[in-house]
Amino acid sequence: KAGVTQTPRYLIKTRGQQVTLSCSPISGHRSVSWYQQTPGQGLQFLFEYFSETQRNKGNFPGRFSGRQFSNSRSEMNVSTLELGDSALYLCASTLGAAEETQYFGPGTRLLVL
Amino acid sequence: GDSVTQMEGPVTLSEEACLTINCTYTATGYPSLFWYVQYPGEGLQLLLKATKADDKGSNKGFEATYRKETTSFHLEKGSVQVSDSAVYFCALSPGANSKLTFGKGITLSVRP
Numbered sequence: 372k373a374g375v376t377q378t379p380r381y382l383i384k385t386r387g388q389q390v391t392l393s394c395s396p397i398s399g400h401r402s403v404s405w406y407q408q409t410p411g412q413g414l415q416f417l418f419e420y421f422s423e424t425q426r427n428k429g430n431f432p433g434r435f436s437g438r439q440f441s442n443s444r445s446e447m448n449v450s451t452l453e454l455g456d457s458a459l460y461l462c463a464s465t466l467g468a469a470e471e472t473q474y475f476g477p478g479t480r481l482l483v484l
Numbered sequence: 485g486d487s488v489t490q491m492e493g494p495v496t497l498s499e500e501a502c503l504t505i506n507c508t509y510t511a512t513g514y515p516s517l518f519w520y521v522q523y524p525g526e527g528l529q530l531l532l533k534a535t536k537a538d539d540k541g542s543n544k545g546f547e548a549t550y551r552k553e554t555t556s557f558h559l560e561k562g563s564v565q566v567s568d569s570a571v572y573f574c575a576l577s578p579g580a581n582s583k584l585t586f587g588k589g590i591t592l593s594v595r596p
Contacts, residue, residue, distance in 0.1 A: 414573065471516055
Protein backbone atom coordinates (compact mmCIF):
# COMPACT_ATOMS: atom_id res chain seq x y z
CA LYS A 372 0.00 0.00 0.00
CA ALA A 373 1.41 3.37 -0.97
CA GLY A 374 2.32 5.75 1.82
CA VAL A 375 1.39 9.37 2.33
CA THR A 376 2.47 11.53 -0.57
CA GLN A 377 3.06 15.25 -0.56
CA THR A 378 3.59 17.62 -3.44
CA PRO A 379 5.62 19.54 -4.19
CA ARG A 380 8.63 18.39 -2.21
CA TYR A 381 10.41 21.73 -2.42
CA LEU A 382 9.13 25.23 -2.95
CA ILE A 383 10.67 28.69 -3.02
CA LYS A 384 8.43 31.73 -2.66
CA THR A 385 8.88 35.41 -1.87
CA ARG A 386 7.29 37.38 0.94
CA GLY A 387 3.70 38.36 0.31
CA GLN A 388 2.98 35.49 -2.06
CA GLN A 389 0.66 32.63 -1.29
CA VAL A 390 1.28 28.90 -1.53
CA THR A 391 -0.77 25.72 -1.71
CA LEU A 392 0.57 22.37 -0.57
CA SER A 393 -1.05 19.04 -1.33
CA CYS A 394 -1.29 15.78 0.59
CA SER A 395 -2.66 12.41 -0.47
CA PRO A 396 -3.26 10.07 2.48
CA ILE A 397 -2.77 6.34 2.60
CA SER A 398 -5.55 4.62 0.69
CA GLY A 399 -8.55 4.13 2.99
CA HIS A 400 -7.39 6.70 5.55
CA ARG A 401 -9.96 9.39 6.19
CA SER A 402 -8.17 11.77 8.56
CA VAL A 403 -5.39 14.14 7.55
CA SER A 404 -3.34 16.31 9.90
CA TRP A 405 -0.80 19.00 9.09
CA TYR A 406 2.28 19.97 11.12
CA GLN A 407 4.92 22.65 10.75
CA GLN A 408 8.51 21.77 11.62
CA THR A 409 11.10 24.48 12.24
CA PRO A 410 14.46 24.37 14.03
CA GLY A 411 13.28 26.90 16.61
CA GLN A 412 9.76 25.73 17.38
CA GLY A 413 10.03 22.06 16.57
CA LEU A 414 6.91 20.23 15.42
CA GLN A 415 3.69 22.16 15.80
CA PHE A 416 0.17 21.06 14.94
CA LEU A 417 -1.66 23.14 12.34
CA PHE A 418 -5.02 21.44 11.79
CA GLU A 419 -6.79 18.14 11.23
CA TYR A 420 -9.52 17.16 8.79
CA PHE A 421 -11.88 14.22 8.79
CA SER A 422 -14.56 13.63 6.17
CA GLU A 423 -14.01 17.11 4.73
CA THR A 424 -14.54 18.80 8.12
CA GLN A 425 -11.91 20.53 10.20
CA ARG A 426 -12.02 18.88 13.63
CA ASN A 427 -9.00 20.40 15.34
CA LYS A 428 -6.98 23.53 14.86
CA GLY A 429 -3.65 24.60 16.29
CA ASN A 430 -2.53 28.05 17.32
CA PHE A 431 -1.64 29.56 13.96
CA PRO A 432 -2.85 32.79 12.37
CA GLY A 433 -5.70 32.83 9.89
CA ARG A 434 -3.21 33.05 7.01
CA PHE A 435 -2.94 29.28 7.39
CA SER A 436 -5.94 27.41 6.08
CA GLY A 437 -6.76 24.00 4.76
CA ARG A 438 -9.40 21.82 3.24
CA GLN A 439 -10.13 18.21 2.52
CA PHE A 440 -11.80 16.75 -0.51
CA SER A 441 -14.25 13.88 -0.80
CA ASN A 442 -11.42 11.50 -1.74
CA SER A 443 -9.63 12.46 1.53
CA ARG A 444 -6.89 14.37 -0.24
CA SER A 445 -6.05 17.57 1.57
CA GLU A 446 -4.53 20.92 0.74
CA MET A 447 -3.17 23.62 2.97
CA ASN A 448 -2.80 27.22 1.93
CA VAL A 449 -0.63 29.95 3.37
CA SER A 450 -1.41 33.48 2.24
CA THR A 451 0.76 36.59 2.52
CA LEU A 452 3.89 34.59 3.20
CA GLU A 453 6.36 35.78 5.81
CA LEU A 454 10.01 34.83 6.21
CA GLY A 455 9.10 32.93 9.36
CA ASP A 456 6.86 30.59 7.37
CA SER A 457 9.97 28.89 6.01
CA ALA A 458 9.65 25.35 7.32
CA LEU A 459 9.09 21.70 6.57
CA TYR A 460 5.35 21.07 6.33
CA LEU A 461 4.38 17.53 7.19
CA CYS A 462 1.13 15.80 6.46
CA ALA A 463 -0.01 12.74 8.39
CA SER A 464 -2.90 10.39 7.78
CA THR A 465 -4.91 8.25 10.15
CA LEU A 466 -7.25 5.43 9.38
CA GLY A 467 -10.37 6.92 10.89
CA ALA A 468 -12.47 7.77 13.87
CA ALA A 469 -11.04 5.47 16.53
CA GLU A 470 -7.48 5.19 15.32
CA GLU A 471 -4.79 7.47 16.67
CA THR A 472 -1.58 6.31 14.98
CA GLN A 473 -0.52 8.92 12.47
CA TYR A 474 1.58 8.06 9.42
CA PHE A 475 3.64 10.86 7.96
CA GLY A 476 4.58 11.85 4.45
CA PRO A 477 8.03 13.08 3.38
CA GLY A 478 7.06 16.73 3.78
CA THR A 479 7.18 19.85 1.66
CA ARG A 480 10.12 22.13 2.35
CA LEU A 481 9.08 25.75 1.88
CA LEU A 482 11.63 28.54 1.68
CA VAL A 483 10.36 32.12 1.80
CA LEU A 484 12.77 34.76 0.52
CA GLY B 485 -1.66 21.37 28.70
CA ASP B 486 0.03 18.27 27.41
CA SER B 487 3.79 18.31 27.07
CA VAL B 488 6.69 16.01 26.27
CA THR B 489 10.23 16.49 27.55
CA GLN B 490 13.18 14.78 25.94
CA MET B 491 16.76 14.68 27.18
CA GLU B 492 19.10 17.25 25.68
CA GLY B 493 21.21 16.24 22.74
CA PRO B 494 22.98 15.55 20.52
CA VAL B 495 24.12 12.05 21.41
CA THR B 496 27.15 10.43 19.79
CA LEU B 497 27.83 6.73 20.26
CA SER B 498 30.15 4.12 18.86
CA GLU B 499 28.65 1.24 16.90
CA GLU B 500 27.37 -1.57 19.14
CA ALA B 501 27.02 0.73 22.16
CA CYS B 502 23.85 0.74 24.27
CA LEU B 503 21.36 3.53 23.76
CA THR B 504 18.89 5.13 26.15
CA ILE B 505 16.96 8.27 25.22
CA ASN B 506 14.86 9.66 28.05
CA CYS B 507 11.32 10.90 27.53
CA THR B 508 8.85 12.09 30.15
CA TYR B 509 5.39 13.48 29.62
CA THR B 510 2.66 15.52 31.25
CA ALA B 511 -0.91 14.76 30.29
CA THR B 512 -4.33 14.26 31.78
CA GLY B 513 -5.88 10.86 31.48
CA TYR B 514 -4.18 8.00 29.71
CA PRO B 515 -2.43 9.12 26.54
CA SER B 516 -0.90 6.89 23.92
CA LEU B 517 2.85 7.28 23.54
CA PHE B 518 4.96 7.13 20.41
CA TRP B 519 8.53 7.26 19.18
CA TYR B 520 9.09 8.61 15.69
CA VAL B 521 12.39 8.71 13.79
CA GLN B 522 13.42 11.20 11.13
CA TYR B 523 16.28 10.41 8.77
CA PRO B 524 18.04 13.28 6.98
CA GLY B 525 15.84 14.92 4.38
CA GLU B 526 12.84 12.74 5.15
CA GLY B 527 9.55 12.87 7.03
CA LEU B 528 8.74 11.09 10.27
CA GLN B 529 8.55 7.34 10.50
CA LEU B 530 6.69 5.60 13.29
CA LEU B 531 9.21 3.56 15.26
CA LEU B 532 7.03 2.13 18.02
CA LYS B 533 4.06 2.91 20.20
CA ALA B 534 2.32 1.94 23.44
CA THR B 535 -1.28 2.63 24.27
CA LYS B 536 -1.59 1.77 27.96
CA ALA B 537 0.43 1.50 31.14
CA ASP B 538 3.10 -1.22 31.23
CA ASP B 539 2.79 -1.83 27.46
CA LYS B 540 6.13 -2.35 25.75
CA GLY B 541 6.52 -1.19 22.18
CA SER B 542 9.29 -2.70 20.12
CA ASN B 543 10.61 -2.49 16.57
CA LYS B 544 13.98 -2.94 14.82
CA GLY B 545 15.70 -3.72 18.14
CA PHE B 546 14.33 -0.59 19.83
CA GLU B 547 12.10 -0.88 22.89
CA ALA B 548 10.17 1.49 25.14
CA THR B 549 7.91 0.75 28.09
CA TYR B 550 4.97 2.93 29.11
CA ARG B 551 5.61 3.77 32.77
CA LYS B 552 2.63 5.59 34.20
CA GLU B 553 4.08 5.84 37.72
CA THR B 554 7.07 7.82 36.42
CA THR B 555 5.25 9.29 33.38
CA SER B 556 8.08 8.09 31.19
CA PHE B 557 8.61 6.32 27.86
CA HIS B 558 12.37 5.92 27.51
CA LEU B 559 13.74 4.53 24.24
CA GLU B 560 16.38 1.79 24.48
CA LYS B 561 18.47 -0.30 22.13
CA GLY B 562 21.09 -2.80 23.15
CA SER B 563 23.44 -2.36 20.21
CA VAL B 564 23.21 0.63 17.88
CA GLN B 565 24.29 0.64 14.24
CA VAL B 566 25.53 3.43 11.99
CA SER B 567 22.21 3.24 10.17
CA ASP B 568 20.42 4.29 13.38
CA SER B 569 21.84 7.80 13.01
CA ALA B 570 18.77 10.05 12.87
CA VAL B 571 16.61 12.41 14.91
CA TYR B 572 14.29 10.73 17.42
CA PHE B 573 11.03 12.28 18.60
CA CYS B 574 8.90 11.23 21.53
CA ALA B 575 5.21 12.12 21.19
CA LEU B 576 1.89 11.65 22.92
CA SER B 577 -1.74 11.59 21.84
CA PRO B 578 -4.47 12.02 24.42
CA GLY B 579 -6.80 9.85 22.40
CA ALA B 580 -8.27 9.14 19.02
CA ASN B 581 -8.95 12.14 16.83
CA SER B 582 -6.34 14.17 18.71
CA LYS B 583 -3.23 15.99 17.69
CA LEU B 584 0.22 14.68 18.50
CA THR B 585 2.33 16.66 20.97
CA PHE B 586 6.04 16.19 20.28
CA GLY B 587 9.22 16.59 22.25
CA LYS B 588 12.02 18.69 20.77
CA GLY B 589 13.77 15.68 19.30
CA ILE B 590 17.28 14.44 19.82
CA THR B 591 19.95 13.81 17.21
CA LEU B 592 21.75 10.49 17.44
CA SER B 593 25.02 9.98 15.60
CA VAL B 594 26.61 6.54 15.56
CA ARG B 595 30.31 6.25 14.66
CA PRO B 596 31.67 3.15 12.91
